[in-house]
Amino acid sequence: MINYAVVGAGWISQEAFLPGVVQSGNSRVAAIVTGDQAKASRLADFYGVGTIVGYEGYDALLAGPAIDAVYIALPNHLHADYAIRAAKAGKHVMVEKPLAVSEEEAQAMIAAARSANVFLMTAYRLHNEPGTVAVLEHIRANAIGRPLLFQSVFSFQTALGNHRLKASAWGGPLQDVGVYCINAARHIFAEEPIEAMAMAHRPGDDPRFGDIDASVAATLRFPSGGLAQFIASFGASAVDNYRVVGTSGDLELDPGFRFDTATLLRLRRDGKSVETRFPQIDQFGAQVAYFSDCIQSGTPPEADGDEGLADMRALIAIERAVSTGMPQAISTRSRSRHPTGEMVRLVPITDRRLVF
Secondary structure, three states, X not given: OEEEEEEOOOHHHHHXXXXXXXXXXXXXXXXXXXXXXXXXXXXXXXXXXXXXXXXXXXXXXXXXXXXXXXXXXXXXXXXXXXXXXXXXXXXXXXXXXXXXXXXXXXHHHHHXXXXXXXXXXXXXXXXXXXXXXXXXXXXXXXXXXXEXXXXXXXXEXXXXXXXXHOHHHOOOHHHHHHXXXXXXXXXXXXXXXXXXXXEEEOOOOOHHHOOOOOEEEEEEEOOOOOEEEEEEEOEEEEEEEEEEEEOOOEEEEOOOOOOOOOOEEEXXXXXXXXXXXXXXXXXXXXXXXXXXXXXXXXXXXXXXXXXXXXXXXXXXXXXXXXXXXXXXXXXXXXXXXXXXXXXXXXXXXXXXXXXX
C-alpha cells in the first residue's frame, strides 16, 4: 500500500482524488496538507486520514516516514516549489497539469526527481482510461489509415472567483483544458508538434475575464503533416469531444476528456459506423493505482515529467502565437512511450465523497 499526502484540499481533491484513492486498491491517503484546518478535519474524519498539517508543516511531514508520495493539486504557480521539496525529501510526486508555469520550472522539477531517484508523474488520468487508449490502439492498427486531422472543442462555463481565472496563477482555458487537447493530439500523431498558430477572445463586459482570455483557438502542425485544431473556452456551453480523420476513415471520442462519464467511441470506415461504449471507471482511482504500481515495481511512469514538459512547450508557443499574431516554432525531442492497454486500470466508480 502506497501512502500519499494530498497537497491542496480544494475541489479537485474533494471531488475526484480523495474518493478515487479509496477505489484504487493499492493506495491510501495518509495526510492532508492545507491552509484550511476546519476543511481538512472534516475530510480527514470522512476518509479516515490520520495526519493534517498546514503548509508550514509540509517539510516536517516530508522528513518523516508517514508518506511515500505526494499529490499536488495547488494553483499552477505553486507546483514547482512543492514538487521539488517533496522530491528532495525522497518522496514520489504526482502533480496536476500543467506541470509548472515555465519551462525552467518544469526542468528543475525533472532534475530534482532524477537526482533523488524518485518518480515525477504528470497527472494525465486519461492515459489509464480504456476509451482513450482504444483510440490510440485503433490508429496503431491502421483502422483509419494515416491520421491527418485532429479537431476538438473543450468548453464550459467557469464561475467568478475560481483561481483558474487568475493570470498570476497561469490560469486560463488554454492551460486548464486546452492541455488535454494538446496531449491527445501528440499521442494520436505519435509525434511532437513543430509549429503553433493561435488567436483568442476576451470579452470586455464579462468580469470573469479581466485577467485571462475566455476562449483560445489553436492549430498545431506536426512533422508528418498532421494538423491539430482545438478551441478551449471558459465561457461557452459544456462541450467535450475530439475527432481524428485519417486517409481511410475517422474516429470520434465523445466525451473526450471528462472524468465523470463513460466514453463512447465511433469508428467510421467504408461507409460503416461502429460504436463502442467503454465502462465508466474512476479515472483518478485508475491514475493513482497505476502510479502506485509503478512505485512498487520500480517502473518509471509513462506520463513522467518530460511528458508534462512537452505539453508545456506547446502551451507556451500557443500563448506567444496569440500575443504576437505570428506562428511560433516548437522544439521538443520525440518521445518513444505512449499510453498502452497495459496502463488501463478498470477501477470502479463510487458515489462516496465529501465536497463543500
